[in-house]
Amino acid sequence: MTAAPPAAVRRPSRRARTLALVALAALPLLVSLAGPLLAPHSLDTPVTAPFAAPGGGAPLGGDQLGRDVLSRVLHGGTRLILGALLVAVVTTATAALVGCVAVLRPALGRLVERCADVAILLPSLLGIMLIALAWPGGGRWAVIVAAIALGVPYAVRIVAAAAAPSASAGYVEAALARGESTPYIALREILPNLRATVLTLFGLRFVEAVYVISMAGFLQIGPQPPASDWSLMVRENASGILLNPWAVIAPSTAIALLAVTVSLVTHSLSPDSPAKAVTRS
Template sequence: MTAAAPSATRRPSRRARATALVVPAGLLLLALAGPIVAPHTIDTPVTAPFAAPGNGASLGGDQLGRDVLSRVLHGGTLLTAGALLVAVVTTLAAALIGCVAVLRPLLGRAVERSADIAILLPPLLGIMLIALAWPGGGRWAVIAAAVVLGVPYAVRVVAAAASPLATAGFVEAALARGESTTYIALREILPNLRSTILTLFGLRFVEAVYVISMAGFLQIGPQPPASDWSLMVRENASGILLNPWAVLAPSLAIALLAVTVNLVTLSLAPDTTAKAVTRA
């Protein structure tokens, strides 16, 4: 007896998924192109310190009377670019190393051990260590720390997803033909991990946003008077009762950026749910 899968478990149609991407894509574009539409420069006082919204400042003023909206629109470009760089480098490295690791047991064990050590190391401690070892590295030191801390765990995720494929028939056939490890990893295994790679990219981006934001809040990376969302939260915390938007606006921007990219990657991930009927 066969039974069709319940319609409630079906993924949305391509048109519905494309429509759902409009808002997240718009928010991501605004984070990258914000400086173009900002009404004021980031360092020009336009109102009184911690002034309420109004009088040419839609979200009020910060601790120096600068326009909060303009600084929010300027503050997401470098954060988004840095998080994208971390996510791309981490995901590519994890995809390549993870697929090779399942074909080379010795490398696989080394990856597993390094991932165990990296998971135990607090991200903040790793950032501080790399920042101290790279004086003047600024934002690049934070990006390097995020990559170094993220690659071992990401490799382990890819290796776990690729492990069942290492014994698949098409891989064994490629081995019998005498294909190289690199060929099998890139041409036989990696194309079957599209959903895992896209999901991993989204998770690494979200992680990078929070790691870079945490470093910025601790002033490891961007320094005043730079316009950075996490730095804005730190600088304006003392005036949150006078103008809450000086703290809430950059905080919400960080959360929206992380959620937006995560929704985009989930929408673009291939459908790997079982479409076949169940047999009884």
């Protein structure tokens, strides 16, 4: 008599996986935002010798000035995350509004395509440097404005492409026949059908903003010493990486962990591909 086959292992639902990834992404975000409250030492007070090895009151050792690396890492993510959130919110909101209107107004749609082509061809680093150098005083706000200016045309094109099938749908034609205004149709008829696309775009813009702001900080276009910033810490402590590698590894890992976790959540929120839709049907 043969034994019964083992019961099939039930795979977790997509909703459960998404919630797990959201919780995973929320952890580094919460730690970064609450970091200043968790730091064991003040931001600029030397507690060790320059590039001292981990030990004593400095679990990750000291930086180039003997400041506690752990404390500076806990302080260094708040402004980066808030800046990336601002870029993602402004870029996504602008793209959602303009993209939905562009599919209803062909002239605006053609203008969006031309602007997106120029933005894609322009190297992001060159655009950031041009805007930062022209901005009075430069600094973090110049980088944020540059990230928004360079990201909006491409984001609008994505939303417009996703909204194009809805522009010819029956409910949109009915709204046009009723004499509804273009903003009403864009916001009430088209945009609600693009929730997954907008959420995915928000995640992608956030990750892109993290990389752009970090790259600018590494090049000292944005935050300037003695500010506590992860990318700036990598640049400042690169010369002593052989003495205390944690002064470079810790902020680099924080940037990578933040970007990877948000990217995983973004991927889980992305709309199903046509192949998946056919399989399910």
